[in-house]
Amino acid sequence: KKMTNDNLNKLLVFCVLFCAQKTSIVHGAQALETKVTLLLHAEPENPKCFAEGMSDLTCFWEEDEERAGFTDQYSFIYTYQNENSSECSITALPAAGGKRLYFCRLSQTQLFVPLDIRVFRDDLLIHNRSLFIELVFLLDPPANLTLTSTGTQGQLKASWLPPSLKYMGDSMMYEVSYTMAGSHIGKVEEVQASSELILRGLQSGTKYKVRIRVKLDGISYSGYWSTWTDPVLMETMPGDLDPLIVSLSLIISLVLTLLSLLVLMSHRRFLLKKIWPIIPTPESKFQGLFKVYGGDFQEWLGHSTGGLWLRPAYFYSEEFPAPLEVLSEVSLGPALPSSALPPKASETLGEEDEDEKLKRVDSALMERWRETPQEHWPMDQLRAIHQHPAPWTQSSLLESHDAYVTLNAQNHSGEEPLDDILEETLPLQVLFASGRTSSESRSDLGSFQQSSGLGRLSSQSSFEYPNHTWPPKGPGYTYMAVADSGVSMDYSPMSSSKIDDIGKGVIYTNEYKNEIPAHRRPIGTPIHFAF
């Protein structure tokens, strides 16, 4: 039983060791593969040898599969200085790309002494090399690479575990590579105989990728760079705003704000117009409509004097009956200084053609009219006519080709009402002007209003008496002579001779408004109306 227990114990120990070794073998195999790959690129000489620790040496060489021979065809002879040669056992392993690797591993080595290696294939020397084993170290990369924050802006502390090799700690040299995550441009820092390094000058708030590799410093021991460790990522501390930058940006923003305010203030009216346009009001066109009459359009119409909107053409068109139009040119009687006319008129009254006579009178009058100053001749002529009522009563005036309208005041006798008086003719009715001889263009005279202060007026048109038998009105009548010089109008009430004779008849004058528009008022034409 005891024997069985011992055997079991041995078996158990053997199994444990085997398993452990297997695990280490697997790891070792992976590491070996990477180192072989590395050395195939780094070492030009053959055989390629490297030392992983203080007492070992691994040598290998590569051959094509086609030309490869059996392992027993090769012999690996190594000789230390001042010693006898020894042979190393060779193992072969397949490699990628149709290659074969031949290995030789020494488990006991001597350092600091030249080692001579010779490789034979079928007694033919294929490789020859002399080396110092302490100069061909190829270490495993450092383990446990960690990144921590130092508490300072733009810094990271990298720490690692050095390869556990005796006597080598102070001879190790590390290379730390750090790049910004996502960038291909990186920096490298070297550090000797240390197990940590502070990376400075990093950007704040950025992720960095750090990796490290190790090599012996080359003074006592030397070798090849190890493979890089797996990268470790770490983000640096977020950056504080540089106080200078903050203050500068504040000042600039303040200056810009002030400038924009200035611009806004200087253009505020324009901007207000654009943003908040004023609602247009028609107040400027209708003066006083809103302020005086409070928007009452009817009232405003009644009182408005400007009347820009009251277009004269609108009202003075031919279609609408004008309230009043005045007689056109009046052929005054021979009341002028020239006394030739009246006698002529009286003499030839019966004989001459009245037209010719009138024409003469007209022309003579015209001439005189032109000669005399315009301000005075109408009144003078009128007075002259008044003084010589005979031709007047003979109504040479009335016998002219001009049309006349007489307005008769209503007698108390109660004549029949004149129905033909249109309501519009409280102002005078339109009269016609014909046979104009003046060179001046004279359109119809404008109309004017007349108050109805004298009561009802009757009107008669001279066309009713085609034979120029304008009956004189009796017993007499008053009339107002209007002389329009184009600049001003003179009004003078007059009465016929009979009235004067009668001695009665108070002449009442009433005001009226003459609204003859200037363009229609012929210059220098006296305006007469009789009533």
Added chain:
Amino acid sequence: MTSISGPVVVLLTVLQWAGRGLPSPVRPICDPRVLDRFIMEARDTETALRGCKAGCGVTGTFVVPLTNVDFVVWETKDTEQQALEVQSGMSLFGQALGAVRESVSRVAVQILIDNNKSNIHSLGQVLRSLHIQDLPLPPAPAVGDLVTRKVSSLSELLHVHTNFLRGKVRLLLTNAPACQQNST
């Protein structure tokens, strides 16, 4: 392991101090960069004189120590044995370089050799600072000794010198007990 009684050690130390006339440094020199500088200067000398024609006019044979280090074997030796190896080797190199100095005529070569001799002397001081007492040197090595060998050229002499410094001397200084307290 030899056990030396306290008073005897004190007596020996006093005698050595009296004999040498040199006080040992108070502070142990454990900085490996000190030895590294010696190694680099020896290497530079070796490189500079490698192309020297006709061995720079140096003839004769020189006895040099063996430089090979088997770590497994080395670790079995105690500090004293290691120190003995180192000190005897340094002594041999001192003698050889002295002979070379007298042979060369070129001033540049002389300067380099003088530098190396000075470094050897400094190295002795470093060893003393580590409380590695100077032990009596063994007698002149005989031919066929297992610890020495012969070289016949200046370049080989210098090469062996560099290897010796890199190997045994460095191992001794790195693992000196006086430095083990300071190292982490």
